[in-house]
Amino acid sequence: MKKVDTIIVGAGLSGMACAARLVAQNRSVIVLEARSRIGGRILCPAHQNFFADLGPSWFWPMVNPEVSALVQDLGLKSYPQFEQGLALFETKAGDIQTVSGCPMEPPAFRLEGGMMALIKGLFAQIGAQIIRLDHPVCEIRHLDNGCRVTVGHLDQPPRCTLSASNVILALPPRLAARSILFTPDLSYDLTQAMLKASTWMAGHAKFFALYDQASWRMMGLSGQAFSQRGPLGEIHDGSGAGDSPYGLTGFAGIPALRRKDEKTMSRAILDQLAQLFGPDAALPLALYYKDWSRESFTATEYDKKSCHNHPEFYPPGGKTSIWNNTLHFAGTETAGQFGGYLEGALVSARRAADAVSIN
Template identity: 60%
Template sequence: MVIQKENVIEKADTLIIGGGLSGLYAASILAAEKKKVLLLEARDRIGGRILSTQIHGFSTDLGPSWYWPALNPKVCALVNALHLTGYPQFETGYCRFQARDGRVVTMEGQPMDPPGWRIDGGMMALVKELYKRLPQGTVRLNHPVCDIERRDDGVLVSVGVLDEPPVCRIKASRVILAMPPRLAARSILFTPDLPTNLTQAMLRANTWMAGHAKFFALYDEAAWRTMGLSGQGFSYHGPVGEIHDGSCETGTPFGLTGFLATPALRRKDKEAMAPAMLAQLGTVFGDEAAHPTAFYYQDWAKEPFTATEYDLKSAHNHPEFHLPSGKTTIWDNRFHFAGTETADHLAGYLEGALASGERAASAVSRPVRDSTKIKQTQALPPAAR
């Protein structure tokens, strides 16, 4: 991060806070319209809750894994527009179920309805392709926003840490906040204070994935398939609660992936959690499953730019987030909310992220209300108006 003098204020037309899918999508829409946009991302990478680790040309999704063509027209359209390839989730064969006493039984498979699909190259392929379409210099990494101040002629955004001098300040005509509402309410100082009902709504909005942890194990062979199993499993015993086949569409590598059932407050780091997780995979799918060629683990509850202390209890249903009175724009059309939790439909999914980014980009094109003139007009007696 380049440190600038505090009294130096940069200027931007539209400033986007958050480099996840919704922020990048909004930026790509505005860039395609030849509008000047600057995007700030707190992490040292783009993608937000989309995270895929590359190994031998294969991407392991440690965040979102699926989209549903029957339900997600925006995702499908974007996959096609970016010239990416999707493939159906492998679900052929029987399912395993592990009871509370540890006993494992084989049962009929539980295929997704409607069918879920994966993207060749992982969900990170969406992020990378959107990023390629942005003008050079649009995205700035390692830029956490700590203060957002409304001004008569725009919005002043400070980058850095609260209660410390800002690293830099940027004055923007419009701002799109494309980050989890709860995280924003918890980590950013707003001046003037946001309305109490809006702040409370933001704090109550569950951040999807924030309380969860996910694993991905890779193998040279899919031993479970030769056993007639789909790779799907569910368990009430052990750290892992849900398992799916995460293999490449054609050939190696093969993979098992899924979610932990251990609550966030009881989870430890990868080194402490991995032995029990691998032992459980071996119990459910055979000894070969306990010995992957590579093993990845991501605990989202420990990500400071995703989760807050309020997220240590996982949300088991996809959240629905609506601002008071359905508002997604404040401050005389200068400040716009994005992010999947702010979507009217399919909040918490990739589809909701795209819908919210599209909505915010469209709102930026609407004229700004001049609050100064409005106040002056309201102050005049009726006869003088």
């Protein structure tokens, strides 16, 4: 059982950013990812060299210094969210009203290549050799000189074990508390704090429809719409910086427990888009849909009820490290500021990497 300096659990933005910082310091690192892909809640299916964000879509340069610095460091290009024109509002009865647009303040920006461009850029800095996909962590045991990590499922024989001086949990605290056996047991207060920490996006579902023309812009609309009826509750223009494909994107307004299967939801989404933006909106070049509440490596049974207001996120139980500073918390839900956002993921990544560096 080879020992490394640091094992990072999770290859989302926080985990990848942690790894990049530690690799730059010539530390030995292994990243364990339960999924068969990197990115975590950043997911961007490709269509004609356009990448549709089914996870986070925006960052705000005026208040997101960590994301802005990473974008610059990776040489990526950003562009402002399209918000020119009027918006639509749909009542519970299905009446559609044209209203003034609601531009974001401060202004929001998207990335060329989607938010996956951040993950790809960090991957290029890290290298494939330290990332192990399809490696779910089922147990973390505290040792005298570090931690031992077991890969596999608790109800099956372990696939492999690894040891490290430090372990960084770069995944939602609730998911960690629900899916990983900690030995010795975590304190009752810490376990409860982890289970009570909301997981951002875990109760949500998001769609992305692509078109060769932005018919809504021709009608003087921004693509922004809000609905009390559903199935979509919030819609925005998701187009790229240049020509086609153009896009509409947004979130389901139906709670996770009431949402149907993908085929049924997709059909209902297209019907609603046609009602709002005209019949052409029901004929996209491509339609993507992701229900994060059905993603076992994102959501737990506690996440079926969506957070309609942005929760306040803090390190669980006020702790950023435990077990004599060998087990460290990262992930956007553990950030003391900008929790739930990409900025929070990077803030927590910097904090965890710094804790390892001085350990």
